[in-house]
Amino acid sequence: MTTTTDRPTDGASPTVPSPAPTGGAPARRRSRGTAAAPYAFVAPAAVLFVLFLALPILYAVYLSFRKVKVSGLGLGKGSHTEVWAGFENYRSSLSDPDFVASVVRVLVYGVILVPTMLGLALLFALLLDAHRVRSKPFSRVSIFLPYAVPAVISSLLWGFLYLPGVSPFTYVTEKLGWGSPDILNSGWVLFAIANIALWGGVGFNMIVIYTALKAIPSDLYEAARLDGATERQIAWRIKVPIVMPSLILTFLFSMIATLQVFAEPMTLKPLTNTIASTWSPLMTVYRNAFIRNDIYSAAALSVVIALATLVLSFGFLRLVQRRAFAQEK
Structure with missing residues:
Protein backbone atom coordinates (compact mmCIF):
# COMPACT_ATOMS: atom_id res chain seq x y z
CA MET A 1 0.00 0.00 0.00
CA THR A 2 1.52 3.31 -1.08
CA THR A 3 0.81 6.72 0.19
CA THR A 4 0.80 9.66 -2.16
CA THR A 5 1.69 13.13 -1.10
CA ASP A 6 0.69 16.25 -2.90
CA ARG A 7 3.79 18.14 -3.99
CA PRO A 8 4.07 21.33 -5.99
CA THR A 9 4.73 20.69 -9.66
CA ASP A 10 6.54 23.95 -10.39
CA GLY A 11 9.48 23.37 -8.02
CA ALA A 12 8.32 25.91 -5.45
CA SER A 13 8.69 25.13 -1.77
CA PRO A 14 5.62 23.81 -0.06
CA THR A 15 3.56 26.33 1.87
CA VAL A 16 3.21 25.69 5.57
CA PRO A 17 -0.07 26.85 7.00
CA SER A 18 0.26 29.41 9.80
CA PRO A 19 -0.76 28.19 13.26
CA ALA A 20 -4.11 29.16 14.57
CA PRO A 21 -4.18 31.98 17.16
CA THR A 22 -3.80 30.68 20.67
CA GLY A 23 -5.31 33.60 22.51
CA GLY A 24 -2.20 35.36 23.83
CA ALA A 25 -4.03 38.29 25.41
CA PRO A 26 -6.41 36.11 27.50
CA ALA A 27 -3.44 33.97 28.60
CA ARG A 28 -1.57 37.07 29.76
CA ARG A 29 -4.64 38.26 31.61
CA ARG A 30 -4.96 34.89 33.31
CA SER A 31 -1.30 34.95 34.34
CA ARG A 32 -1.67 38.45 35.77
CA GLY A 33 -4.79 37.36 37.64
CA THR A 34 -2.98 34.34 39.05
CA ALA A 35 -0.07 36.50 40.20
CA ALA A 36 -2.43 38.95 41.87
CA ALA A 37 -4.43 36.26 43.69
CA PRO A 38 -2.16 36.14 46.79
CA TYR A 39 -2.41 39.91 47.20
CA ALA A 85 4.95 70.76 72.19
CA GLY A 86 8.11 69.00 71.05
CA PHE A 87 9.47 66.64 73.71
CA GLU A 88 7.77 68.43 76.60
CA ASN A 89 5.26 65.64 77.16
CA TYR A 90 8.04 63.06 77.24
CA ARG A 91 10.09 65.07 79.74
CA SER A 92 7.15 65.64 82.06
CA SER A 93 5.99 62.03 81.83
CA LEU A 94 9.39 60.47 82.46
CA SER A 95 9.99 62.80 85.41
CA ASP A 96 6.61 61.93 86.97
CA PRO A 97 7.37 60.15 90.29
CA ASP A 98 4.18 58.12 90.01
CA PHE A 99 5.27 56.72 86.65
CA VAL A 100 8.78 55.93 87.91
CA ALA A 101 7.31 54.15 90.94
CA SER A 102 4.97 52.14 88.70
CA VAL A 103 7.89 51.01 86.53
CA VAL A 104 9.85 49.83 89.58
CA ARG A 105 6.77 48.07 90.94
CA VAL A 106 6.17 46.23 87.66
CA LEU A 107 9.82 45.17 87.48
CA VAL A 108 9.57 43.60 90.93
CA TYR A 109 6.28 42.02 89.88
CA GLY A 110 7.94 40.52 86.81
CA VAL A 111 10.89 39.17 88.78
CA ILE A 112 8.46 37.31 91.02
CA LEU A 113 5.98 36.18 88.38
CA VAL A 114 7.91 35.17 85.24
CA PRO A 115 10.43 32.67 86.72
CA THR A 116 7.75 31.08 88.90
CA MET A 117 5.27 30.77 86.03
CA LEU A 118 7.76 29.32 83.57
CA GLY A 119 9.20 26.97 86.18
CA LEU A 120 5.76 25.54 86.95
CA ALA A 121 4.89 25.34 83.25
CA LEU A 122 8.09 23.40 82.52
CA LEU A 123 7.50 21.10 85.50
CA PHE A 124 3.93 20.30 84.46
CA ALA A 125 4.98 19.75 80.84
CA LEU A 126 7.72 17.32 81.88
CA LEU A 127 5.34 15.47 84.19
CA LEU A 128 2.72 15.14 81.46
CA ASP A 129 5.35 13.90 79.03
CA ALA A 130 6.45 11.13 81.41
CA HIS A 131 5.29 7.59 80.60
CA ARG A 132 3.96 6.73 84.04
CA VAL A 133 1.52 9.63 84.32
CA ARG A 134 -2.15 8.65 84.09
CA SER A 135 -5.17 10.69 82.96
CA LYS A 136 -3.06 12.95 80.74
CA PRO A 137 -6.01 14.47 78.81
CA PHE A 138 -7.79 15.42 82.04
CA SER A 139 -4.58 16.83 83.52
CA ARG A 140 -3.85 18.91 80.41
CA VAL A 141 -7.34 20.38 80.37
CA SER A 142 -7.27 21.07 84.11
CA ILE A 143 -3.98 22.96 83.88
CA PHE A 144 -4.91 24.83 80.71
CA LEU A 145 -8.49 25.72 81.73
CA PRO A 146 -7.62 28.80 83.87
CA TYR A 147 -6.06 30.40 80.79
CA ALA A 148 -9.48 30.30 79.08
CA VAL A 149 -10.96 32.48 81.85
CA PRO A 150 -10.75 36.21 80.98
CA ALA A 151 -8.42 38.25 83.15
CA VAL A 152 -11.23 40.43 84.49
CA ILE A 153 -13.30 37.40 85.56
CA SER A 154 -10.34 35.68 87.20
CA SER A 155 -9.43 38.91 88.99
CA LEU A 156 -12.96 39.19 90.36
CA LEU A 157 -12.95 35.56 91.49
CA TRP A 158 -9.64 35.86 93.27
CA GLY A 159 -10.56 39.29 94.62
CA PHE A 160 -13.53 37.88 96.51
CA LEU A 161 -11.36 35.00 97.69
CA TYR A 162 -8.92 37.56 99.09
CA LEU A 163 -11.56 39.59 100.96
CA PRO A 164 -11.61 38.48 104.62
CA GLY A 165 -15.37 38.97 104.97
CA VAL A 166 -16.38 36.60 102.16
CA SER A 167 -13.33 34.38 101.63
CA PRO A 168 -13.86 30.68 102.44
CA PHE A 169 -10.16 30.39 103.21
CA THR A 170 -10.44 32.99 105.95
CA TYR A 171 -13.46 31.18 107.39
CA VAL A 172 -11.59 27.85 107.47
CA THR A 173 -8.45 29.31 109.02
CA GLU A 174 -10.49 31.09 111.69
CA LYS A 175 -12.30 27.88 112.59
CA LEU A 176 -8.97 26.11 112.86
CA GLY A 177 -7.55 28.90 115.00
CA TRP A 178 -4.87 29.88 112.51
CA GLY A 179 -3.95 33.42 111.64
CA SER A 180 -5.12 34.65 108.24
CA PRO A 181 -3.13 37.46 106.62
CA ASP A 182 -4.88 40.27 104.81
CA ILE A 183 -3.80 39.52 101.25
CA LEU A 184 -4.94 42.89 99.94
CA ASN A 185 -2.87 45.00 102.30
CA SER A 186 0.14 46.97 101.10
CA GLY A 187 2.64 44.24 101.93
CA TRP A 188 0.90 41.38 100.13
CA VAL A 189 -1.02 43.02 97.28
CA LEU A 190 1.81 42.57 94.78
CA PHE A 191 1.86 38.83 95.49
CA ALA A 192 -1.94 38.75 95.25
CA ILE A 193 -1.84 40.24 91.74
CA ALA A 194 1.04 37.97 90.72
CA ASN A 195 -0.94 34.95 91.91
CA ILE A 196 -3.81 35.80 89.55
CA ALA A 197 -1.47 36.08 86.58
CA LEU A 198 0.27 32.89 87.66
CA TRP A 199 -3.02 30.99 87.87
CA GLY A 200 -3.99 32.03 84.38
CA GLY A 201 -0.63 31.94 82.61
CA VAL A 202 0.85 28.59 83.60
CA GLY A 203 -1.53 26.63 81.38
CA PHE A 204 -0.71 28.50 78.18
CA ASN A 205 3.05 28.20 78.68
CA MET A 206 2.67 24.54 79.63
CA ILE A 207 0.86 23.77 76.36
CA VAL A 208 3.61 25.48 74.32
CA ILE A 209 6.38 23.54 76.09
CA TYR A 210 4.43 20.28 76.05
CA THR A 211 3.87 20.58 72.29
CA ALA A 212 7.62 21.01 71.79
CA LEU A 213 8.26 17.94 73.95
CA LYS A 214 5.92 15.79 71.85
CA ALA A 215 7.92 16.70 68.73
CA ILE A 216 11.12 15.13 70.10
CA PRO A 217 11.87 11.75 68.45
CA SER A 218 11.42 8.84 70.83
CA ASP A 219 14.66 7.30 69.51
CA LEU A 220 16.62 9.75 71.63
CA TYR A 221 14.91 8.51 74.78
CA GLU A 222 15.48 4.87 73.87
CA ALA A 223 19.15 5.47 73.20
CA ALA A 224 19.55 7.30 76.49
CA ARG A 225 17.84 4.49 78.40
CA LEU A 226 20.13 1.94 76.77
CA ASP A 227 23.07 4.01 78.00
CA GLY A 228 21.69 3.78 81.54
CA ALA A 229 20.20 7.28 81.86
CA THR A 230 17.41 7.76 84.38
CA GLU A 231 14.17 9.61 83.65
CA ARG A 232 15.44 12.62 85.57
CA GLN A 233 18.65 12.69 83.55
CA ILE A 234 16.68 12.37 80.30
CA ALA A 235 14.47 15.27 81.31
CA TRP A 236 17.35 17.54 82.35
CA ARG A 237 19.93 16.67 79.69
CA ILE A 238 17.75 15.92 76.65
CA LYS A 239 14.29 17.39 76.98
CA VAL A 240 15.11 20.77 78.52
CA PRO A 241 17.93 21.67 76.05
CA ILE A 242 15.79 20.69 73.06
CA VAL A 243 12.77 22.74 74.17
CA MET A 244 14.94 25.76 75.03
CA PRO A 245 13.61 27.76 72.01
CA SER A 246 10.08 27.22 73.34
CA LEU A 247 11.18 28.39 76.79
CA ILE A 248 12.65 31.52 75.23
CA LEU A 249 9.42 32.15 73.35
CA THR A 250 7.30 31.78 76.46
CA PHE A 251 9.69 34.00 78.42
CA LEU A 252 9.38 36.68 75.76
CA PHE A 253 5.57 36.53 75.80
CA SER A 254 5.53 36.59 79.61
CA MET A 255 7.86 39.58 79.74
CA ILE A 256 5.68 41.55 77.32
CA ALA A 257 2.54 40.63 79.27
CA THR A 258 4.24 41.74 82.49
CA LEU A 259 5.09 45.16 81.08
CA GLN A 260 1.46 45.52 79.97
CA VAL A 261 -0.22 44.38 83.19
CA PHE A 262 -3.49 46.27 83.60
CA ALA A 263 -6.60 44.13 84.05
CA GLU A 264 -5.67 42.48 87.36
CA PRO A 265 -4.76 45.59 89.41
CA MET A 266 -7.51 47.65 87.77
CA THR A 267 -10.13 45.06 88.72
CA LEU A 268 -8.86 44.69 92.30
CA LYS A 269 -8.59 48.46 92.83
CA PRO A 270 -12.21 48.97 94.03
CA LEU A 271 -11.74 46.18 96.61
CA THR A 272 -8.85 47.78 98.46
CA ASN A 273 -7.21 51.13 99.14
CA THR A 274 -3.69 49.77 98.70
CA ILE A 275 -3.78 49.78 94.89
CA ALA A 276 -3.23 53.29 93.56
CA SER A 277 -4.49 54.54 90.22
CA THR A 278 -0.86 54.51 89.04
CA TRP A 279 0.03 51.00 90.22
CA SER A 280 1.28 49.97 86.76
CA PRO A 281 2.49 52.03 83.78
CA LEU A 282 -0.66 51.32 81.78
CA MET A 283 -2.79 52.41 84.73
CA THR A 284 -0.86 55.68 84.69
CA VAL A 285 -1.71 56.05 81.00
CA TYR A 286 -5.36 55.37 81.81
CA ARG A 287 -5.34 57.99 84.58
CA ASN A 288 -3.83 60.67 82.37
CA ALA A 289 -6.16 59.96 79.46
CA PHE A 290 -9.53 59.37 81.14
CA ILE A 291 -9.29 60.94 84.60
CA ARG A 292 -7.10 63.98 83.96
CA ASN A 293 -8.28 64.25 80.33
CA ASP A 294 -4.68 64.74 79.20
CA ILE A 295 -4.46 62.57 76.10
CA TYR A 296 -1.16 64.14 75.06
CA SER A 297 0.87 62.97 78.05
CA ALA A 298 -0.98 59.63 77.87
CA ALA A 299 0.13 59.27 74.25
CA ALA A 300 3.71 60.08 75.23
CA LEU A 301 3.66 57.44 77.97
CA SER A 302 2.17 54.92 75.55
CA VAL A 303 4.99 55.54 73.08
CA VAL A 304 7.57 55.18 75.86
CA ILE A 305 6.06 51.86 77.00
CA ALA A 306 5.93 50.56 73.43
CA LEU A 307 9.55 51.51 72.78
CA ALA A 308 10.67 49.97 76.08
CA THR A 309 8.85 46.74 75.21
CA LEU A 310 10.45 46.69 71.76
CA VAL A 311 13.95 47.37 73.08
CA LEU A 312 13.73 44.77 75.86
CA SER A 313 12.29 42.13 73.53
CA PHE A 314 14.85 42.74 70.80
CA GLY A 315 17.71 42.90 73.31
CA PHE A 316 16.65 39.66 74.94
CA LEU A 317 16.43 37.86 71.61
CA ARG A 318 19.84 39.15 70.56
CA LEU A 319 21.27 37.99 73.87
CA VAL A 320 20.04 34.41 73.69
CA GLN A 321 19.70 33.63 69.99
CA ARG A 322 23.28 32.42 69.49
CA ARG A 323 23.21 29.85 72.25
CA ALA A 324 19.56 28.81 72.23
CA PHE A 325 19.11 28.48 68.47
CA ALA A 326 22.54 27.06 67.66
CA GLN A 327 21.10 23.53 67.50
CA GLU A 328 18.64 24.55 64.77
CA LYS A 329 21.49 25.62 62.48
Missing part, protein backbone atom coordinates in the same frame (compact mmCIF):
# COMPACT_ATOMS: atom_id res chain seq x y z
CA ALA A 40 -6.20 39.66 47.06
CA PHE A 41 -6.16 37.22 49.96
CA VAL A 42 -3.73 39.38 51.96
CA ALA A 43 -5.56 42.64 51.23
CA PRO A 44 -8.28 42.35 53.94
CA ALA A 45 -5.71 41.64 56.65
CA ALA A 46 -3.49 44.45 55.38
CA VAL A 47 -6.40 46.92 55.38
CA LEU A 48 -7.39 45.95 58.92
CA PHE A 49 -3.76 46.22 60.05
CA VAL A 50 -3.42 49.71 58.63
CA LEU A 51 -6.77 50.97 59.93
CA PHE A 52 -6.73 49.50 63.43
CA LEU A 53 -3.02 49.22 64.27
CA ALA A 54 -0.70 51.28 62.09
CA LEU A 55 -2.83 54.44 61.92
CA PRO A 56 -3.64 54.50 65.68
CA ILE A 57 0.08 54.11 66.45
CA LEU A 58 0.99 56.97 64.14
CA TYR A 59 -1.80 59.10 65.60
CA ALA A 60 -0.57 58.41 69.14
CA VAL A 61 2.96 59.45 68.11
CA TYR A 62 1.50 62.62 66.61
CA LEU A 63 -0.46 63.44 69.77
CA SER A 64 2.60 62.88 71.94
CA PHE A 65 4.21 65.96 70.35
CA ARG A 66 1.16 68.19 70.84
CA LYS A 67 -0.42 70.03 73.75
CA VAL A 68 -3.30 72.37 74.47
CA LYS A 69 -2.57 76.06 74.93
CA VAL A 70 -5.08 77.97 77.04
CA SER A 71 -5.58 81.64 76.23
CA GLY A 72 -6.95 84.13 78.73
CA LEU A 73 -9.28 82.57 81.30
CA GLY A 74 -9.90 79.55 79.14
CA LEU A 75 -13.46 80.62 78.37
CA GLY A 76 -15.06 81.14 75.02
CA LYS A 77 -14.42 79.86 71.55
CA GLY A 78 -10.79 79.61 70.56
CA SER A 79 -9.45 79.76 74.12
CA HIS A 80 -8.11 76.19 73.84
CA THR A 81 -5.84 75.61 70.87
CA GLU A 82 -3.66 72.64 70.04
CA VAL A 83 -0.02 73.60 69.50
CA TRP A 84 3.31 71.88 68.93
Whole structure:
Protein backbone atom coordinates (compact mmCIF):
# COMPACT_ATOMS: atom_id res chain seq x y z
CA MET A 1 0.00 0.00 0.00
CA THR A 2 1.52 3.31 -1.08
CA THR A 3 0.81 6.72 0.19
CA THR A 4 0.80 9.66 -2.16
CA THR A 5 1.69 13.13 -1.10
CA ASP A 6 0.69 16.25 -2.90
CA ARG A 7 3.79 18.14 -3.99
CA PRO A 8 4.07 21.33 -5.99
CA THR A 9 4.73 20.69 -9.66
CA ASP A 10 6.54 23.95 -10.39
CA GLY A 11 9.48 23.37 -8.02
CA ALA A 12 8.32 25.91 -5.45
CA SER A 13 8.69 25.13 -1.77
CA PRO A 14 5.62 23.81 -0.06
CA THR A 15 3.56 26.33 1.87
CA VAL A 16 3.21 25.69 5.57
CA PRO A 17 -0.07 26.85 7.00
CA SER A 18 0.26 29.41 9.80
CA PRO A 19 -0.76 28.19 13.26
CA ALA A 20 -4.11 29.16 14.57
CA PRO A 21 -4.18 31.98 17.16
CA THR A 22 -3.80 30.68 20.67
CA GLY A 23 -5.31 33.60 22.51
CA GLY A 24 -2.20 35.36 23.83
CA ALA A 25 -4.03 38.29 25.41
CA PRO A 26 -6.41 36.11 27.50
CA ALA A 27 -3.44 33.97 28.60
CA ARG A 28 -1.57 37.07 29.76
CA ARG A 29 -4.64 38.26 31.61
CA ARG A 30 -4.96 34.89 33.31
CA SER A 31 -1.30 34.95 34.34
CA ARG A 32 -1.67 38.45 35.77
CA GLY A 33 -4.79 37.36 37.64
CA THR A 34 -2.98 34.34 39.05
CA ALA A 35 -0.07 36.50 40.20
CA ALA A 36 -2.43 38.95 41.87
CA ALA A 37 -4.43 36.26 43.69
CA PRO A 38 -2.16 36.14 46.79
CA TYR A 39 -2.41 39.91 47.20
CA ALA A 40 -6.20 39.66 47.06
CA PHE A 41 -6.16 37.22 49.96
CA VAL A 42 -3.73 39.38 51.96
CA ALA A 43 -5.56 42.64 51.23
CA PRO A 44 -8.28 42.35 53.94
CA ALA A 45 -5.71 41.64 56.65
CA ALA A 46 -3.49 44.45 55.38
CA VAL A 47 -6.40 46.92 55.38
CA LEU A 48 -7.39 45.95 58.92
CA PHE A 49 -3.76 46.22 60.05
CA VAL A 50 -3.42 49.71 58.63
CA LEU A 51 -6.77 50.97 59.93
CA PHE A 52 -6.73 49.50 63.43
CA LEU A 53 -3.02 49.22 64.27
CA ALA A 54 -0.70 51.28 62.09
CA LEU A 55 -2.83 54.44 61.92
CA PRO A 56 -3.64 54.50 65.68
CA ILE A 57 0.08 54.11 66.45
CA LEU A 58 0.99 56.97 64.14
CA TYR A 59 -1.80 59.10 65.60
CA ALA A 60 -0.57 58.41 69.14
CA VAL A 61 2.96 59.45 68.11
CA TYR A 62 1.50 62.62 66.61
CA LEU A 63 -0.46 63.44 69.77
CA SER A 64 2.60 62.88 71.94
CA PHE A 65 4.21 65.96 70.35
CA ARG A 66 1.16 68.19 70.84
CA LYS A 67 -0.42 70.03 73.75
CA VAL A 68 -3.30 72.37 74.47
CA LYS A 69 -2.57 76.06 74.93
CA VAL A 70 -5.08 77.97 77.04
CA SER A 71 -5.58 81.64 76.23
CA GLY A 72 -6.95 84.13 78.73
CA LEU A 73 -9.28 82.57 81.30
CA GLY A 74 -9.90 79.55 79.14
CA LEU A 75 -13.46 80.62 78.37
CA GLY A 76 -15.06 81.14 75.02
CA LYS A 77 -14.42 79.86 71.55
CA GLY A 78 -10.79 79.61 70.56
CA SER A 79 -9.45 79.76 74.12
CA HIS A 80 -8.11 76.19 73.84
CA THR A 81 -5.84 75.61 70.87
CA GLU A 82 -3.66 72.64 70.04
CA VAL A 83 -0.02 73.60 69.50
CA TRP A 84 3.31 71.88 68.93
CA ALA A 85 4.95 70.76 72.19
CA GLY A 86 8.11 69.00 71.05
CA PHE A 87 9.47 66.64 73.71
CA GLU A 88 7.77 68.43 76.60
CA ASN A 89 5.26 65.64 77.16
CA TYR A 90 8.04 63.06 77.24
CA ARG A 91 10.09 65.07 79.74
CA SER A 92 7.15 65.64 82.06
CA SER A 93 5.99 62.03 81.83
CA LEU A 94 9.39 60.47 82.46
CA SER A 95 9.99 62.80 85.41
CA ASP A 96 6.61 61.93 86.97
CA PRO A 97 7.37 60.15 90.29
CA ASP A 98 4.18 58.12 90.01
CA PHE A 99 5.27 56.72 86.65
CA VAL A 100 8.78 55.93 87.91
CA ALA A 101 7.31 54.15 90.94
CA SER A 102 4.97 52.14 88.70
CA VAL A 103 7.89 51.01 86.53
CA VAL A 104 9.85 49.83 89.58
CA ARG A 105 6.77 48.07 90.94
CA VAL A 106 6.17 46.23 87.66
CA LEU A 107 9.82 45.17 87.48
CA VAL A 108 9.57 43.60 90.93
CA TYR A 109 6.28 42.02 89.88
CA GLY A 110 7.94 40.52 86.81
CA VAL A 111 10.89 39.17 88.78
CA ILE A 112 8.46 37.31 91.02
CA LEU A 113 5.98 36.18 88.38
CA VAL A 114 7.91 35.17 85.24
CA PRO A 115 10.43 32.67 86.72
CA THR A 116 7.75 31.08 88.90
CA MET A 117 5.27 30.77 86.03
CA LEU A 118 7.76 29.32 83.57
CA GLY A 119 9.20 26.97 86.18
CA LEU A 120 5.76 25.54 86.95
CA ALA A 121 4.89 25.34 83.25
CA LEU A 122 8.09 23.40 82.52
CA LEU A 123 7.50 21.10 85.50
CA PHE A 124 3.93 20.30 84.46
CA ALA A 125 4.98 19.75 80.84
CA LEU A 126 7.72 17.32 81.88
CA LEU A 127 5.34 15.47 84.19
CA LEU A 128 2.72 15.14 81.46
CA ASP A 129 5.35 13.90 79.03
CA ALA A 130 6.45 11.13 81.41
CA HIS A 131 5.29 7.59 80.60
CA ARG A 132 3.96 6.73 84.04
CA VAL A 133 1.52 9.63 84.32
CA ARG A 134 -2.15 8.65 84.09
CA SER A 135 -5.17 10.69 82.96
CA LYS A 136 -3.06 12.95 80.74
CA PRO A 137 -6.01 14.47 78.81
CA PHE A 138 -7.79 15.42 82.04
CA SER A 139 -4.58 16.83 83.52
CA ARG A 140 -3.85 18.91 80.41
CA VAL A 141 -7.34 20.38 80.37
CA SER A 142 -7.27 21.07 84.11
CA ILE A 143 -3.98 22.96 83.88
CA PHE A 144 -4.91 24.83 80.71
CA LEU A 145 -8.49 25.72 81.73
CA PRO A 146 -7.62 28.80 83.87
CA TYR A 147 -6.06 30.40 80.79
CA ALA A 148 -9.48 30.30 79.08
CA VAL A 149 -10.96 32.48 81.85
CA PRO A 150 -10.75 36.21 80.98
CA ALA A 151 -8.42 38.25 83.15
CA VAL A 152 -11.23 40.43 84.49
CA ILE A 153 -13.30 37.40 85.56
CA SER A 154 -10.34 35.68 87.20
CA SER A 155 -9.43 38.91 88.99
CA LEU A 156 -12.96 39.19 90.36
CA LEU A 157 -12.95 35.56 91.49
CA TRP A 158 -9.64 35.86 93.27
CA GLY A 159 -10.56 39.29 94.62
CA PHE A 160 -13.53 37.88 96.51
CA LEU A 161 -11.36 35.00 97.69
CA TYR A 162 -8.92 37.56 99.09
CA LEU A 163 -11.56 39.59 100.96
CA PRO A 164 -11.61 38.48 104.62
CA GLY A 165 -15.37 38.97 104.97
CA VAL A 166 -16.38 36.60 102.16
CA SER A 167 -13.33 34.38 101.63
CA PRO A 168 -13.86 30.68 102.44
CA PHE A 169 -10.16 30.39 103.21
CA THR A 170 -10.44 32.99 105.95
CA TYR A 171 -13.46 31.18 107.39
CA VAL A 172 -11.59 27.85 107.47
CA THR A 173 -8.45 29.31 109.02
CA GLU A 174 -10.49 31.09 111.69
CA LYS A 175 -12.30 27.88 112.59
CA LEU A 176 -8.97 26.11 112.86
CA GLY A 177 -7.55 28.90 115.00
CA TRP A 178 -4.87 29.88 112.51
CA GLY A 179 -3.95 33.42 111.64
CA SER A 180 -5.12 34.65 108.24
CA PRO A 181 -3.13 37.46 106.62
CA ASP A 182 -4.88 40.27 104.81
CA ILE A 183 -3.80 39.52 101.25
CA LEU A 184 -4.94 42.89 99.94
CA ASN A 185 -2.87 45.00 102.30
CA SER A 186 0.14 46.97 101.10
CA GLY A 187 2.64 44.24 101.93
CA TRP A 188 0.90 41.38 100.13
CA VAL A 189 -1.02 43.02 97.28
CA LEU A 190 1.81 42.57 94.78
CA PHE A 191 1.86 38.83 95.49
CA ALA A 192 -1.94 38.75 95.25
CA ILE A 193 -1.84 40.24 91.74
CA ALA A 194 1.04 37.97 90.72
CA ASN A 195 -0.94 34.95 91.91
CA ILE A 196 -3.81 35.80 89.55
CA ALA A 197 -1.47 36.08 86.58
CA LEU A 198 0.27 32.89 87.66
CA TRP A 199 -3.02 30.99 87.87
CA GLY A 200 -3.99 32.03 84.38
CA GLY A 201 -0.63 31.94 82.61
CA VAL A 202 0.85 28.59 83.60
CA GLY A 203 -1.53 26.63 81.38
CA PHE A 204 -0.71 28.50 78.18
CA ASN A 205 3.05 28.20 78.68
CA MET A 206 2.67 24.54 79.63
CA ILE A 207 0.86 23.77 76.36
CA VAL A 208 3.61 25.48 74.32
CA ILE A 209 6.38 23.54 76.09
CA TYR A 210 4.43 20.28 76.05
CA THR A 211 3.87 20.58 72.29
CA ALA A 212 7.62 21.01 71.79
CA LEU A 213 8.26 17.94 73.95
CA LYS A 214 5.92 15.79 71.85
CA ALA A 215 7.92 16.70 68.73
CA ILE A 216 11.12 15.13 70.10
CA PRO A 217 11.87 11.75 68.45
CA SER A 218 11.42 8.84 70.83
CA ASP A 219 14.66 7.30 69.51
CA LEU A 220 16.62 9.75 71.63
CA TYR A 221 14.91 8.51 74.78
CA GLU A 222 15.48 4.87 73.87
CA ALA A 223 19.15 5.47 73.20
CA ALA A 224 19.55 7.30 76.49
CA ARG A 225 17.84 4.49 78.40
CA LEU A 226 20.13 1.94 76.77
CA ASP A 227 23.07 4.01 78.00
CA GLY A 228 21.69 3.78 81.54
CA ALA A 229 20.20 7.28 81.86
CA THR A 230 17.41 7.76 84.38
CA GLU A 231 14.17 9.61 83.65
CA ARG A 232 15.44 12.62 85.57
CA GLN A 233 18.65 12.69 83.55
CA ILE A 234 16.68 12.37 80.30
CA ALA A 235 14.47 15.27 81.31
CA TRP A 236 17.35 17.54 82.35
CA ARG A 237 19.93 16.67 79.69
CA ILE A 238 17.75 15.92 76.65
CA LYS A 239 14.29 17.39 76.98
CA VAL A 240 15.11 20.77 78.52
CA PRO A 241 17.93 21.67 76.05
CA ILE A 242 15.79 20.69 73.06
CA VAL A 243 12.77 22.74 74.17
CA MET A 244 14.94 25.76 75.03
CA PRO A 245 13.61 27.76 72.01
CA SER A 246 10.08 27.22 73.34
CA LEU A 247 11.18 28.39 76.79
CA ILE A 248 12.65 31.52 75.23
CA LEU A 249 9.42 32.15 73.35
CA THR A 250 7.30 31.78 76.46
CA PHE A 251 9.69 34.00 78.42
CA LEU A 252 9.38 36.68 75.76
CA PHE A 253 5.57 36.53 75.80
CA SER A 254 5.53 36.59 79.61
CA MET A 255 7.86 39.58 79.74
CA ILE A 256 5.68 41.55 77.32
CA ALA A 257 2.54 40.63 79.27
CA THR A 258 4.24 41.74 82.49
CA LEU A 259 5.09 45.16 81.08
CA GLN A 260 1.46 45.52 79.97
CA VAL A 261 -0.22 44.38 83.19
CA PHE A 262 -3.49 46.27 83.60
CA ALA A 263 -6.60 44.13 84.05
CA GLU A 264 -5.67 42.48 87.36
CA PRO A 265 -4.76 45.59 89.41
CA MET A 266 -7.51 47.65 87.77
CA THR A 267 -10.13 45.06 88.72
CA LEU A 268 -8.86 44.69 92.30
CA LYS A 269 -8.59 48.46 92.83
CA PRO A 270 -12.21 48.97 94.03
CA LEU A 271 -11.74 46.18 96.61
CA THR A 272 -8.85 47.78 98.46
CA ASN A 273 -7.21 51.13 99.14
CA THR A 274 -3.69 49.77 98.70
CA ILE A 275 -3.78 49.78 94.89
CA ALA A 276 -3.23 53.29 93.56
CA SER A 277 -4.49 54.54 90.22
CA THR A 278 -0.86 54.51 89.04
CA TRP A 279 0.03 51.00 90.22
CA SER A 280 1.28 49.97 86.76
CA PRO A 281 2.49 52.03 83.78
CA LEU A 282 -0.66 51.32 81.78
CA MET A 283 -2.79 52.41 84.73
CA THR A 284 -0.86 55.68 84.69
CA VAL A 285 -1.71 56.05 81.00
CA TYR A 286 -5.36 55.37 81.81
CA ARG A 287 -5.34 57.99 84.58
CA ASN A 288 -3.83 60.67 82.37
CA ALA A 289 -6.16 59.96 79.46
CA PHE A 290 -9.53 59.37 81.14
CA ILE A 291 -9.29 60.94 84.60
CA ARG A 292 -7.10 63.98 83.96
CA ASN A 293 -8.28 64.25 80.33
CA ASP A 294 -4.68 64.74 79.20
CA ILE A 295 -4.46 62.57 76.10
CA TYR A 296 -1.16 64.14 75.06
CA SER A 297 0.87 62.97 78.05
CA ALA A 298 -0.98 59.63 77.87
CA ALA A 299 0.13 59.27 74.25
CA ALA A 300 3.71 60.08 75.23
CA LEU A 301 3.66 57.44 77.97
CA SER A 302 2.17 54.92 75.55
CA VAL A 303 4.99 55.54 73.08
CA VAL A 304 7.57 55.18 75.86
CA ILE A 305 6.06 51.86 77.00
CA ALA A 306 5.93 50.56 73.43
CA LEU A 307 9.55 51.51 72.78
CA ALA A 308 10.67 49.97 76.08
CA THR A 309 8.85 46.74 75.21
CA LEU A 310 10.45 46.69 71.76
CA VAL A 311 13.95 47.37 73.08
CA LEU A 312 13.73 44.77 75.86
CA SER A 313 12.29 42.13 73.53
CA PHE A 314 14.85 42.74 70.80
CA GLY A 315 17.71 42.90 73.31
CA PHE A 316 16.65 39.66 74.94
CA LEU A 317 16.43 37.86 71.61
CA ARG A 318 19.84 39.15 70.56
CA LEU A 319 21.27 37.99 73.87
CA VAL A 320 20.04 34.41 73.69
CA GLN A 321 19.70 33.63 69.99
CA ARG A 322 23.28 32.42 69.49
CA ARG A 323 23.21 29.85 72.25
CA ALA A 324 19.56 28.81 72.23
CA PHE A 325 19.11 28.48 68.47
CA ALA A 326 22.54 27.06 67.66
CA GLN A 327 21.10 23.53 67.50
CA GLU A 328 18.64 24.55 64.77
CA LYS A 329 21.49 25.62 62.48
